[in-house]
Amino acid sequence: MVVTARRHIAAVLFAATTALLAVAPGVAHAVPSFGEVQQSFRSSDAAMYDRHGELIQQLRLNPNERRLSWIALEDVSPALRNALIASEDRRFYQHSGVDWSAVAASAWGNLWNTKTRGASTITMQLAGLIYDDLRRKSSARSMTQKVSQVFIAQSLERNWRKDQILEAYLNLVSFRGELVGVHALSRVLFGKHPSGLNQSEAAIAVALIRAPNAKPAKVSERACSILKEQGAPQECNGLQGRTELVLARATAKGEISGAATAPQLAPHLGRKLLKDAGKPIYSTLDAATQRFASDSLRRQLSALVDRNIEDGAVVVIDNASGDVLAWVGSSGSLSGAAQVDGVQALRQAGSTLKPFLYEMAIEKKWLTAASLLDDSPVNLATSAGLYIPQNYDRQFKGLVSLRTALGSSLNIPAVRTLVMVTPERFFQRLQTLGFNLRESGDYYGYSLALGSADISLLSLTNAYRALANQGRYSGVRTATNDPRVTYQQTMDGGASFIVGDILSDRSARARTFGLENALSTRIWTAVKTGTSKDMRDNWCIGFSSRYTVGVWVGNASGAPMWDVSGVTGAAPVWQEVMQYLHRQSGSQEPAKPAFVIAQPVQFENQLEAARTEYFLPDTSQRVLQVAKSGEIAPMITYPTAGMLVAIDPDIPPTHQRLRFTAQGAKQGVWLLDGKPLKAAGKKSADLGFDWMPWPGKHKLVLQDTNGVVLDQLQFEVRGALVRPPEGKSLKSKVSFSGR
Known part of the structure; x- marks a missing residue:
């Protein structure tokens, strides 16, 4: 029922x-x-x-x-x-x-x-x-x-x-x-x-x-x-x-x-790739390489605990594929800021940008690896005042070849080279290499040669990978389903080869680092170190035939380290990781491009040892020919492009002068707003010319005696002045001789 x-x-x-x-x-x-x-x-x-x-x-x-x-x-x-x-x-x-x-x-x-x-x-x-x-x-x-x-x-x-x-x-x-x-x-x-x-x-x-x-x-x-x-x-x-x-x-x-507990091997890349992931991600990392790089970094920082250093980062990239094989963002428990990703954090680059500066000078055929550069005191006028660069050891080496200047990381020759290349040109080249600098070249000025710009370890390491690939640049891959990298020829292949050869040359770096140091490996490698102002950042970036490895050590807080340089801080980690990567295989020296010329050179007064040097076409010296001093390209050094000059109303106009200066030209002509200038009462003038400033926007041109423009720029003068006396002209012609 x-x-x-x-x-x-x-x-x-x-x-x-x-x-x-x-x-x-x-x-x-x-x-x-x-x-x-x-x-x-x-x-x-x-x-x-x-x-x-x-x-x-x-x-x-x-x-x-x-x-x-x-x-x-x-x-x-x-x-x-x-x-x-x-x-x-x-x-x-x-x-x-x-x-x-x-x-x-x-x-x-x-x-x-x-x-x-x-x-x-x-x-x-x-x-x-x-x-x-x-x-x-x-x-x-x-x-x-x-x-x-x-x-x-x-x-x-x-x-x-x-x-x-x-x-x-x-x-x-x-x-x-x-x-x-x-x-x-x-x-x-x-x-x-x-x-x-x-x-x-x-x-x-x-x-x-x-x-x-x-x-x-x-x-x-x-x-x-x-x-x-x-x-x-x-x-x-x-x-x-x-x-x-x-x-x-x-x-x-x-x-x-x-x-289910997973080893937390790559927390920083994990946050980057997994934050929006709806399914498992297969990264390009190699777990064994990631472990070794992390352990190596921690060992090195533990040994430097008395030098006020607790943070670091390591990146390993496969040269051919662009795959990131290791992404170590911090020292983990050794750090007070372990969540900060040192791979992507922006820090001052120090001397690590110098290879790209010299590559550009060689590429433009303004310098060669054998060109002599002057490592002596220099004062450069800028819109912010005088810029007086110093070498790391505060000593001067005199005339040195570009090979020695780069290998031994001398600062003053690099700044002189940037005067020739110009900060804006160098800035544009760095942008094409993926640095994504936030300011313009003129903002950084000549200090850009010494790494005043803030860059990330990832972008820096990948730019060195472009040198390893003889000027071919591409982005990197961090996940296996990312598109394959596409290359573009960003730097000259021959100039990149020459710079790589310099960075692999133990003799070239001996004047600063000695022959035996943490940059020396049992395999072929090319490497560069860098240290930022007040020892806040140490860098060591280098490549073999297969891999590019970048290491940064410092403090996430920005606090300076105590007596730690790139060779003693970051380089030991770089060497360990590079030796690990090649534990079962060697690294072959890159083949010389067919158009690059290898010729013996000798130096006057045995300034440097005779050697075989590499040259781009139309830049080589003959056998036994003395390599001549590398001359700074003719350019206006003051005023600077876009400079704003203010007339002081409390000083009589006749007592105010703006001094035009130039470098690299033995004879020439100043033209202001299309009219030549002349120094009254002088038969000739040196590189300087004193001009009474006049309000307005002005175009300053430097020509040689044949009328060829050597350099030009625009600047502006602001302030009120009475008009010059009737019949008096401030514009005439003068030739001058270099110092």
Whole structure:
């Protein structure tokens, strides 16, 4: 009689629901496919793997929920699947989304106020997990929500397979606290993969579905009931103690027990790649190289702990592919600012920009590797006052070849070379090499030769990679699905080869560093160090035939180090990493481009040892010919381009003068606004000419005696002056001789 009544109630409920669906089409939802639901799933923990598939980094993305990767149904323990169906939906494989018999039983129980099993099927619960507006909140669902849930459940059953419904449910259902999905549940509470859950663990897991926040005793009681229904009452022995232990783990946010804990090998690159990742990322990193570089950096900084240094970074790039093989952003626990990424942080470059400056001078055929440069005191007028560069050791070497000046990292020859190249031209070249400097060349001025610009370790290392590739520049890759790099010829191949040869020359660097130092390797390498002002930054960047390695050490706070240079700070790490990379293979010296000429040279008064030197076409000296002094290209040194001059109203106009100066020209003519200037009462003038300033915008030109323009610029004078006396001209012609 009771069974017949329940069947009648079920038939009535089915007819009523059908009628509601017919008259309320607005409650219907467009049911997504299984693939769409799976694709939209986002793990709260993004995983990064190395190029070989080794897990190297995990990052928590969602602080409110803990979801791990989607788990296929075949990877879920059969014990859990059986416990779920036994507890939540016994007729799961028979019904078509709604178990009308269970609905009738629930209605009958409500009628007689007796407790019955819930009528919501797994498929109906899944509808509430897919659509947030159907999710059960603190209050009961409305009639419209219930009807929608029935409609969606039936639609799911028509379009999805039973195994897909079960798989989606197990990945989307909440268990306890922040834990969502069977993968997070298994890893956090049981410290194992979902495939390894046993019968009692499965019962505890399913018991949490109905009462996620219940006390351990209640969860244990519910789990024991499930075990008894499955014919395993013996599993109830000691179940409460196990339940209390397991549920205690749910309160420890941010940690995953057991095998899921990933080594945090690359936290900085991990944050960069995983912050918006919806699926695992396969990086270009090599886990073994990453470990070695990190360990090497920590060993070196531990040895320098008494020198006020705690931070560092290392980058390794494959020359051919542009793949980043190591990205060590900090020294980890040794650092007080371990979250700062030293690979991308902007720091002053020091002497590490000099190779690109000399490459440009060689490329333009203004200098050669054998050209002699003057390492002697120099004062350069700038719009901000006199610029007086100094060498690192505050000594002067006199005439030195470009090879020696670069190899030994002499400052004054580099500044003299920048006077010839000009800061703006050099700035533009650095931009094409990916430095993305924030200011203009004129902003940095002549100090740009000594690395006054702020750059990142990544951009600097990749620019050296362009030297390794004989002038071909490309971006880098950090993920295996990034597009392959595209090269562009940014620097001259021959000039890049010559600069690389200089950087590999032990003899060239001997005057500053000696023959044996941390820059010397058992394989062919080209390397340059740099130290910024007040010893705040140490750099060592260099390349072999296969890899380019960059190292920075310093303090993230910007505090200066104590008596630490690039050779003693960053270079030991660079050498260790480079030797590790070539532990099983050598590094071949790059082949000389066919158009580069190799010729012997000798120097006057044995200034430097005779040697074979490399030259670009039309720049070589003959055998035994003395290499002549490298002359600074003719250029105006004062005023500077764009300079703004203000007339002082408190000084009589006749006592105010603006002195024009130039370098590199033996004879020439000044022209101001198209008119030649003449020094009254002088037969000739030296490189300087005193001009009485006149308000307005002016164009200053320096010509040789044949009328060829050597240099030109524009500047402006502001202030009020009376007009010059009638018939008096301030513009005439003069020739001059260089010093």
